[in-house]
Amino acid sequence: DVKVTQSSRYLVKRTGEKVFLECVQDMDHENMFWYRQDPGLGLRLIYFSYDVKMKEKGDIPEGYSVSREKKERFSLILESASTNQTSMYLCASSPMTMYQETQYFGPGTRLLVL
Amino acid sequence: QKEVEQDPGPLSVPEGAIVSLNCTYSNSAFQYFMWYRQYSRKGPELLMYTYSSGNKEDGRFTAQVDKSSKYISLFIRDSQPSDSATYLCAMSEGGGADGLTFGKGTHLIIQP
Numbered sequence: 001d002v003k004v005t006q007s008s009r010y011l012v013k014r015t016g017e018k019v020f021l022e023c024v025q026d027m028d029h030e031n032m033f034w035y036r037q038d039p040g041l042g043l044r045l046i047y048f049s050y051d052v053k054m055k056e057k058g059d060i061p062e063g064y065s066v067s068r069e070k071k072e073r074f075s076l077i078l079e080s081a082s083t084n085q086t087s088m089y090l091c092a093s094s095p096m097t098m099y100q101e102t103q104y105f106g107p108g109t110r111l112l113v114l
Numbered sequence: 115q116k117e118v119e120q121d122p123g124p125l126s127v128p129e130g131a132i133v134s135l136n137c138t139y140s141n142s143a144f145q146y147f148m149w150y151r152q153y154s155r156k157g158p159e160l161l162m163y164t165y166s167s168g169n170k171e172d173g174r175f176t177a178q179v180d181k182s183s184k185y186i187s188l189f190i191r192d193s194q195p196s197d198s199a200t201y202l203c204a205m206s207e208g209g210g211a212d213g214l215t216f217g218k219g220t221h222l223i224i225q226p
Contacts (some may be wrong), residue, residue, distance in 0.1 A: 045213035
């Protein structure tokens with residue numbers, strides 16, 4: 001089975017802090033994604049990556065950056081956390097095959113910014 | 115435009131009933147359609163994956179896609195209390211590694 005793990009289930013940070021969210025997948029998938037999920041807004045794509053050191057902006061990249069130094073690891077960075085970044089953050093991965101649209105999700109990180 | 119519409123519910127049905135969940139979309143370029151199940155405070159889990167129009171069955175679950183109407187459905191037969199969750203539809207144009215466009219999810223409650 002595909003396994004996507006995220007470094008923290010729950011995280012509390014203060015406004016202005018730099019926040020790192022880590023994601024690791026063990027299925028050698030080329031594609032990795034970061035979403036945030038908010039009540040009434042659903043899942044929205046922040047950034048994605050289709051290869052090491054490659055990144056593409058999603059629908060809501062403002063206030064975020066990403067890093068992909070190794071194939072299995074994709075990090076989301078909040079340079080200066082703000083209260084409107086309080087959310088559930090979900091990482092996903094998919095293979096670069098005919099089934100690349102089938103994304104597999106991690107358990108999520110609930111981030112609270114005070 | 116990449117809007118996907120999905121009734122948020124909650125949809126409450128008795129155990130054993132047939133459940134119908136639906137999404138409509140506006141982007142005619144969508145070709146890949148998925149249904150995810152998400153339990154409370156967990157990540158989404160892929161349930162069904164279909165390409166283009168047609169039906170796909172997997173156990174108690176059937177996914178239908180009608181591209182001419184821009185309408186997709188998920189049917190759950192013999193519903194169980196363990197099916198209580200939020201169901202998310204998702205779709206993409208394909209041909210690349212871009213992200214999916216999700217509906218906002220329907221909260222389903224199966225009453226024992």
